[in-house]
Amino acid sequence: MKKLGLFAAGVLFGTAGIKLLGSKDAKKVYAHTTAAALRAKEGVMKTVTAVREGAEDVYADAKAINECRAEAEAAAVVEDASAEESKAE
Structure with missing residues (x-):
């Protein structure tokens, strides 16, 4: 029993x-949580883009x-060769 x-x-x-979990209030919480995650993703992507651009500049330099x-x-090699030819003459 x-x-x-x-x-x-x-x-x-x-x-x-x-x-x-299926109630309207819960769906609002899910929507707000998802929106916050999307905002965080945008911030991370901006940072990644800035770092990538900086790395490209460093690579080009x-x-x-x-x-x-x-x-x-x-x-220097050409000058050394020219100097040696001048000495040989």
Whole structure:
């Protein structure tokens, strides 16, 4: 009898819970919670975009530095070769 009473209480509690979760008030809470989550997502996406743009700028600067360095090294090699040819003559 005790098990049957517990089962009936569980069914009653579950049914009341489903009705409570499906009520207009609960739907309003869900809507407000979802709206807050969407606002948070927008904020995160703005931050991600700003970080991404900053990273692209850093990457472009790094590429330019490496290109200048490679040009300087190539010019130094050419100067060294020219100097050696002048000494050989």
